[in-house]
Structure formats: structure tokens, C-alpha cells
Amino acid sequence: MTVSLRNLVKRFADGTVAVKGIDLEIADGEFLTLLGPSGCGKTTTLRLVAGLEEPEEGSIHIGGRDVTAVDPGDRNIAMVFQSYALYPHMTVLQNMTASLRVAGMPKAAADEKAGVTARSLGIEHLLHRKPAKLSGGERQRVALGRAMIRNPICYLMDEPLSNLDLKLREHMRTEIKRLHQKYKVTTIYVTHDQTEALVLSDRVAVMNKGEILQVADPVTIYERPATTFVADFVGSPSINFLKGDLRSGVATVAGRVLKVARAGGDRPVTLGIRPEDIVLGPTGSGIFDGAVAFVEVYGSVVIAFIEPKDVGGLLARREFVAAAVDIHEPIAAGDAVGVRFRDDRISVFDAGDGTALSC
């Protein structure tokens, strides 16, 4: 079912505007992630869709029906909470069948359905245990099972993996992806973890301060960020920002032409370059020279943090340029290098408001 949010505004009693006029269309069967830092309004947006918060302005439509004033239980949606929110005094079976029993389904039929759902998640052996006796991963599966058993028209997931350790998180991420591929139910997923967002989503909506800054597929979000905030928030290690100038549609940094931006006008700009788009060579071969201050090993790549030499005021935010180097390339702290960029991969932003100028 489609979900559409129209000019949604949420103000809290203390005057905080958590959501500032959000417009969002989510297609039938789409997996959309709301991504952003803590306090950006992503969870509030999800809670508005769930009906757990009431908007001050705007409307919410699910499957074409205006559900803005409809009770959460009557929206036919299911939510997976960050804390799982399992009923602690009930067994897994009772947790899973609670919604069906409330809806009037006979116990035998509800139990049978729970059995089928539990088998699909590999938790049929846990049905008679209570949540306190389950591990974090098992609780997560039960929470998913409780959501799935109702055959909802839309899943809402609020940072469902953030309480799991890294290995389990990766495993459950794959599991969620598999389930979505199989059942193709519209899903709105909230996370502050950009990897999770990029891996899982059909589209990602990046939020900050109650507003959506960009909605696009993961590749576009990564490669063509709409603002410096999006560019900075998505990607690990973070994107490099350099100060540059735009003259007659040509962006330059340290006196070298880097990329033609479509926007006209002469103005100072910020250039965004991902670590993997930096090429290191011998000194004198690049735009500027620098010294490797330290390196961080990430597995397949090593990130070299380079301190530029003789180009003061080049870096817009940090004191080092981060460059991704293949693990097999010899590089160590203290090495002198020449730094060059893959020109066609550079993003150009207005230095004032941070909006993207390149296309």
C-alpha cells in the first residue's frame, strides 16, 4: 500500500517543532528509510505514521485512506520498536497472537498462524518461553514475528537493530532484506546508521532538524548528495570538504580547475570528495603535497589521513584529508605524498547554504 505524508507538522508542548512540514510519497512495496542524527525528527515522523503522535498540521494517507485521525490499532500497520516492546509477562506465542485474539480470531487459528510465522523466522522452539528468557537476537525475531503475523499493509521499524551486537546486526539486516524481498510489503525504517540505510533501502530520506533534505536511492544519496549535511552524514569515513571558488561555471581549488559546475555565478564553494575518490602519488604529482599523519585499517582498505603542506586554509572542516588506499598498497605514517582527485566524482556545494551545485 502507498503511504503519503502531506505537509506534516508536529510541535511538542515545550514548543519544539520536531517535524516541519514533511511531504513524502512512499510507493507500494517500497522500503524507505528515514536517516538522520538523534533529534532530527525521524522517530517522531514514524510515530506520526503509526498514530502514536498526532500531527498539528498535515495529513497521513495509507493506501489512499486518510488515517490522520484513525486509532493506531485501526490503521492495519505493524511496528517494530527499538526496545522490541514485547509483553514481558506473556509467552512468545501469546505475544505473537495478541493482536489476532483482540481482533476476535479463535485461539486455535491464531496459534496455528503463529506456528507458521514462527517457522518462517526459525523461532518455533521459543513459542512457550517468556521474553526475559530470550537473547537479543531472539527477541528481535519475536518482535518481527509479532509484526508479520497480522499481515499488515505497512511495516514501521524504529531502529530495530540498534540494540544488537555487530555480527547479529548484520545477520538481522540480511534477514529483514530477505523478508522484504519475499513479501514486498511497504516498509518505513528509521535509523541513524547510514550503512543500514544504504544496504536495506529502495530509497533513503535524509533528515535534519525536522526537515527532509534529500530523498533518493542509496547510490544517488551517496554519490550526489543534495547538501553538505547529507554528504557529511552519509559515508564512513566521512567525505572531505575543501574550500574552492566558482568562476564562470568552473570550480577551482588551490589554483587547479577541478570540475565544471552547472550553476552559474561567481561564488565561493565547498568541494566534497569521498576518500575513495582521492588518488595518492609521488610528491609534486597532485594538486597539493602532504604528509601522512596516521592510518586506519578498515579491512579491504586503509584510510590515510594526510596533512596538506603549503596550502593553508584548504580544508573546510577537518584538519586532515582522508584518502582510501588499497590494503595491499604500502603506506605508513610519515610518508610524503602528492594528492589528486578524480575530478568527475567531486560534488560542488554553495559555501554559504551548503546546497549542491553540480549535477
Place this chain on the structure above:
Amino acid sequence: MKRRSINSRAMNVLAFAVVIVWLAPVAWVMLTSIKPTMLINSAEPTFFFFTPTTEHYIEVFTRFRFGDVIVNSLITVGVSTLIVMILAFPAAYAVSRMGLMSGDFWALTVLSLRFMPGVVVVLPYFKMANSVGLLDTHLALIVVYVAFGLPFAVWILRGFLLDLPREVEEAGRLDGFGWLRILFFLVLPMAAPGIAVTAIFTFVFSWNEYLFALFLTLQKVTTIPVALQKTIDVYNVLWGSLSAGAAIQLLPMIAVVFLLQKHIARGLALGAVK
């Protein structure tokens, strides 16, 4: 490591000293209640080597009608505690979750009713009870105990409910639960330790209450604290009977605390009184 072990030993010694100070009077009362009157009145106190007697217990049940008195206490305190809990639980939920009179200002306003000295209102209560013919009835005491117990119970339960995870109730709303179902099928089981602790406190306060019981009862519905006082007259203090009566008053409390100590400890750790 060594310092920590010395510290913990010092703490143990201190805790032991505190326990002795607290328990010594209780132990004294218990011993006196089974000591022959001659030994109680002797100038040399005897602690261990005597033949225990049940004479004082027999006396409180025969002369001071403790059979009736205990039943009176159980009825007034039991019923009032039950009513307080039935009213306090939904009230505390409304306060803690539904925005009704929420916030610390209201909570303290309600609680301040509890701070009011009973002596301020005991005479008006007496006049009212007398004028409607409730004097020396269980109902009079029950009404007063409910009036005094309810604000405290709401306040303490509110603390417990605020500590419960809100998401569980929200999950219930999404599962189609109505408010009553959320209240009784989700919140009630989760809040059980808090409810137990609140009920115990409410029960204890009323069980030990003296002033209202003294004014609002005459003969028929006298409760234990008032009956205890009858062992003291102008000429004499019947220490044996007084101690036996006090032991009878204490025993249910000690039994309840022992039986529910796990709940009480958890409840105290969870709630607003931590």
C-alpha cells in the same frame, strides 16, 4: 582491593549496629510478651533464662477482646486498602500516562494532603460521623483511611508507572488494545511489584493508625492500636498484655514483609521512593 574489603567490612559492622538498634525494642517486646509477670516487674531484667508463658496472650484475648479487635482491624484496614488500590491504580495511570493532572506540581499537591496532620481534621470527622450515625462503625474508619491513603498511593504508584516502558503500551495500541485492556492486561502485570509495595505501605499506615481509630470508635469496632492503649490505666501498666498485644500487631507486618521481600526490594528500587 584491600581497601574495598575493609570498607565493606566497616559497612557490615555499621549495618549490624543499625539493625541491633532497630530490632532491640522489638525483641524486648517479644520477650516481655512471653515473660511471667513477676519477672517483668522485677528490678533485675531477665532476658534468656525463664519459662515462657502464654498468660498475657490469653489475657489480651479474654479481657481485652483481641479476637474481635483483630477482626475489626482486618476488616477496616483490609477493605480500605483494597478500595485505595482499586481507585489508585487507574488514577495513577491517568496521571502518569494520559496527561491528567500530570506534572510534579499536581503530584505534590495531591501528596500534600498526606502531609496534613490528622489532628486538624479529626474533630470535624468525628462530628460528621456522629451526625450521620457512622460513629463506631467499620465504614467510618474505612472512609477516613481511604481518604488519607489514596493520595499517597496515587503518588507512589505514579512513580512506578512512570518507570514502566511506554513502548509496551504503544505496542498494545498498535495491536488493537483499548485503554482498559492496556491497563489491566499490560500495565497491571508489569506494575505488580509496585502495586504490591504500595498496597503494603497503605496497609501498614492504616494498620498502625491510632488517632482516627480512637475518635471514631467506641467499643464495637475498636482496632488493635486503640485496644493496646486499654492495657494502660490510671493506676497500672500491664506490660505483659501490652507487649502481647503489640506482638500481635507486629506479626502480620513481619510476615508480609518476609513473604514479599523480593517484591518490596524490587519495588523500592524501581519506584519513586528509591
